[in-house]
Amino acid sequence: MAEKNRTVKIGVVGLGGRGRGLIGTLAQMDDVVISAVCDIVDECIDEAIGRIREYKDYPVKRFNNYHDLLAEKDIEGVVIATSWNEHIEIAIASMEAGKYAAFEVGGANSIEECWDLVKTYEKTKVPCMMLENCCYGQYELAILNMIRHGLFGEIIHCAGGYHHDLRTLADALARNKQRSFHHLHRNAELYPTHEIGPISKYLNINRGNRFLTLTSTASKSRGLGIRAEEVFGKDNPYTQNYALGDIVTTVIKCAGGETITLTHDTSLPRPYSRGNAVHGTKGIWMEINKSVYFEDLSPNPHEWEPIENYLDKYNHPIWKEFLEDGVTGGHGGMDYLVLRAFIESIQNETITPIDVYESASWMAITCLSEQSISMGSMPVAFPDFTNGKWLTQRPVLEGKYSLDK
Numbered sequence: 015m016a017e018k019n020r021t022v023k024i025g026v027v028g029l030g031g032r033g034r035g036l037i038g039t040l041a042q043m044d045d046v047v048i049s050a051v052c053d054i055v056d057e058c059i060d061e062a063i064g065r066i067r068e069y070k071d072y073p074v075k076r077f078n079n080y081h082d083l084l085a086e087k088d089i090e091g092v093v094i095a096t097s098w099n100e101h102i103e104i105a106i107a108s109m110e111a112g113k114y115a116a117f118e119v120g121g122a123n124s125i126e127e128c129w130d131l132v133k134t135y136e137k138t139k140v141p142c143m144m145l146e147n148c149c150y151g152q153y154e155l156a157i158l159n160m161i162r163h164g165l166f167g168e169i170i171h172c173a174g175g176y177h178h179d180l181r182t183l184a185d186a187l188a189r190n191k192q193r194s195f196h197h198l199h200r201n202a203e204l205y206p207t208h209e210i211g212p213i214s215k216y217l218n219i220n221r222g223n224r225f226l227t228l229t230s231t232a233s234k235s236r237g238l239g240i241r242a243e244e245v246f247g248k249d250n251p252y253t254q255n256y257a258l259g260d261i262v263t264t265v266i267k268c269a270g271g272e273t274i275t276l277t278h279d280t281s282l283p284r285p286y287s288r289g290n291a292v293h294g295t296k297g298i299w300m301e302i303n304k305s306v307y308f309e310d311l312s313p314n315p316h317e318w319e320p321i322e323n324y325l326d327k328y329n330h331p332i333w334k335e336f337l338e339d340g341v342t343g344g345h346g347g348m349d350y351l352v353l354r355a356f357i358e359s360i361q362n363e364t365i366t367p368i369d370v371y372e373s374a375s376w377m378a379i380t381c382l383s384e385q386s387i388s389m390g391s392m393p394v395a396f397p398d399f400t401n402g403k404w405l406t407q408r409p410v411l412e413g414k415y416s417l418d419k
């Protein structure tokens with residue numbers, strides 16, 4: 015029954031570093047009971063329950079098989095933080111079991127699995143959401159608010175990147191970390207969603223606009239091989255054989271005429287950035303120098319000014335309230351907000367602020383870019399996961415966590 019603030023029982027599947035981090039945030043919420051956890055590794059379950067015990071002493075069931083967790087009748091929502099290969103399979107099983115599904119970020123292995131996700135939602139009508147925390151980042155939300163207030167005029171181009179020095183993924187191969195195998199064997203935009211999530215909301219993707227085509231180009235691969243040689247020695251099998259180009263550049267063309275560039279950049283030395291940028295007929299934003307320029311508002315022509323000059327007025331209402339209440343949770347508060355959005359959708363029995371069509375479109379970038387690179391940067395067509403419904407007034411979430419109002 016829909017009831018604000020009622021207690022919801024949640025199951026968490028996948029209890030690696032990320033799963034345990036999410037559990038730490040969920041366990042602090044007084045209207046959430048984590049009634050079951052699941053991992054194929056017992057030590058991960060022990061550590062996850064230990065994390066819950068830092069805050070709560072309610073009973074927690076433990077499972078090695080997620081189907082057993084899904085058979086628990088009183089669980090209403092499932093948080094999935096396994097490695098990329100299992101997200102869709104577990105989300106589908108969760109929807110089929112009648113439980114709201116929220117899965118961690120990552121790219122898809124095939125277009126077919128994205129369709130499977132969409133078709134399961136259409137059959138079951140059980141909401142399913144990617145936990146794209148960066149949609150709730152302070153700057154990303156402030157820029158969304160400024161776009162909606164018309165400061166940028168008509169949007170022409172957006173950019174974003176996953177600029178994160180992850181060369182230690184070469185070491186993690188020895189621990190069988192699944193993500194490392196994607197870097198070893200796949201040449202693609204492997205991790206598009208931190209940047210495409212917010213950009214997709216800026217451009218009303220799947221609500222009046224959609225991704226049409228994509229091209230991807232990869233540089234040569236050096237960074238991970240050099241790291242592997244440092245860690246494993248000169249004659250290790252991985253030094254020369256990384257498939258992933260150090261820099262993968264993807265260009266997406268939208269039905270509305272906008273272009274988007276995405277950069278996957280995880281194999282070379284550099285500080286972290288999501289490289290968010292927006293360019294419209296009236297102004298520009300660049301995350302990299304935290305600056306904006308608005309032709310009608312900025313004091314000096316052709317000169318950047320700090321984004322901070324606009325935050326008092328244009329911080330998104332979600333962030334205004336969050337700052338007043340006291341920011342909490344990992345990644346500067348984004349993890350807390352995206353989890354609250356999921357929990358409150360369950361409590362209110364509504365759709366989720368990120369829906370299955372968006373989740374499928376964002377994940378599909380990975381396998382489409384893989385195809386484009388393998389064919390010498392040929393353009394590839396984007397599937398329309400909405401089957402034409404992007405042209406109509408699709409329902410949007412009302413209320414506090416909406417990213418579409």
Ligand SMILES: NC(=O)c1ccc[n+]([C@@H]2O[C@H](COP(=O)([O-])OP(=O)(O)OC[C@H]3O[C@@H](n4cnc5c(N)ncnc54)[C@H](O)[C@@H]3O)[C@@H](O)[C@H]2O)c1
Pocket residue numbers: 027028029030031032033052053054055058078079080095096097098100118119120145147191192193345
């Ligand atoms: N949103 C963010 O900011 C953010 C940050 C870090 C990681 N992530 C994402 O979180 C996910 C997990 O990342 P991680 O670093 O914790 O990965 P990890 O590989 O360390 O952990 C994955 C866990 O899932 C378990 N697992 C695998 N298959 C399973 C199955 N069938 N049933 C139950 N458990 C299973 C593994 O045993 C492991 O403990 C990834 O999708 C990653 O991209 C997101």
